């Protein structure tokens with residue numbers, strides 16, 4: 521079937537790999553399978569460490585790419601097995617890779633974005649063509665290289681009668697504004713789950729704050745919240761994108777310096793409020809009074825965070841994308857299946873109105889089967 525594509529996403533949360541088998545042969549995408557796999561703790565620690573400069577980086581980055589490609593291949597095999605699909609039926613895999621640096625416009629005015637991966641190894645292990653390195657071409661064209669999902673969001677969730685907002689809350693959060701007139705805007709709002717995950721791991725030993733239950737028991741610290749919200753990125757107008765390069769444990773430690781006696785549970789409540797507030801401000805500032813905010817990414821499962829978002833945006837209905845037909849944890853992977861399809865067909869995947877590049881571009885490189 522020429523319409524079958526696999527999308528693989530391992531995002532800034534570094535919690536695991538999400539994969540979908542998607543069928544684009546009809547008008548809308550049909551998800552034929554979803555598989556996810558945790559990233560092994562050693563690999564996770566190494567990929568996290570590679571986010572900051574360290575010794576012997578080139579060698580470690582290459583090994584990290586190899587390990588990730590092997591884990592990607594396992595996800596592909598389980599998708600194929602569970603759906604009874606032969607590898608030969610899949611036109612291509614869109615493999616995002618692991619972002620370890622994202623500096624789109626720094627240094628010499630061009631900058632770079634780096635997703636660790638080994639697409640050759642993935643093609644070798646699966647026998648399927650791989651599309652990878654989706655972001656670099658947009659950066660080369662003067663863009664942010666992110667977010668890339670808004671065009672997919674528009675095709676899937678856009679409506680002719682009203683503006684729809686789609687908010688992805690992964691490690692970082694990003695918003696798509698889908699105008700009724702077909703216009704699309706999008707940008708990174710700021711932190712998503714990354715700071716909350718870090719704090720939760722540090723103080724409870726749990727990888728994340730399940731359903732936001734820990735944060736819900738705390739008290740938001742107003743002074744700390746004000747300090748966190750003073751981060752200039754949050755006020756910067758789009759186009760803009762960010763990552764762990766900015767919102768990382770060192771950033772948080774700096775902001776907490778004057779709050780050493782704060783109770784960990786209250787800090788967690790405040791970090792959750794930071795994410796809710798950065799997202800809600802983005803939605804109300806750029807959301808054209810939309811009445812519908814659909815949330816995807818793991819943050820959609822954080823019931824406390826969802827309640828806070830709804831409270832901060834009383835004029836909109838805040839729902840997980842499940843309510844619009846695609847489960848929250850499948851949206852990003854489905855987007856990379858769609859982006860792979862665009863590339864294979866020689867069609868653009870990026871939007872100038874989102875990334876600020878000189879124009880839309882055909883993204884990535886194809887590694888044949």
Ligand SMILES: Nc1ncnc2c1ncn2[C@@H]1O[C@H](COP(=O)(O)OP(=O)(O)OP(=O)(O)O)[C@@H](O)[C@H]1O
Pocket residue numbers: 529530531532533534535536538688689690691692693712713717728729730731732816817818819821822823852
């Ligand atoms: N039940 C839950 N309660 C609270 N948080 C959850 C729950 N399930 C998942 N999460 C959060 O979602 C995160 C994973 O989200 P997701 O898979 O969307 O991130 P990602 O793809 O790595 O990120 P990005 O969009 O930045 O690339 C986890 O690290 C956790 O913080």
Ligand SMILES: CC(=O)N[C@H]1[C@@H]2OC[C@@H](O2)[C@@H](O)[C@@H]1O[C@H](C)C(=O)O
Pocket residue numbers: 531532619622633665666667668669670688690691692693694708761762763852
């Ligand atoms: C550089 C990079 O990996 N950016 C990711 C990250 O995760 C969320 C946010 O930051 C977004 O900009 C992007 O991912 C989504 C899927 C995108 O490109 O649309």
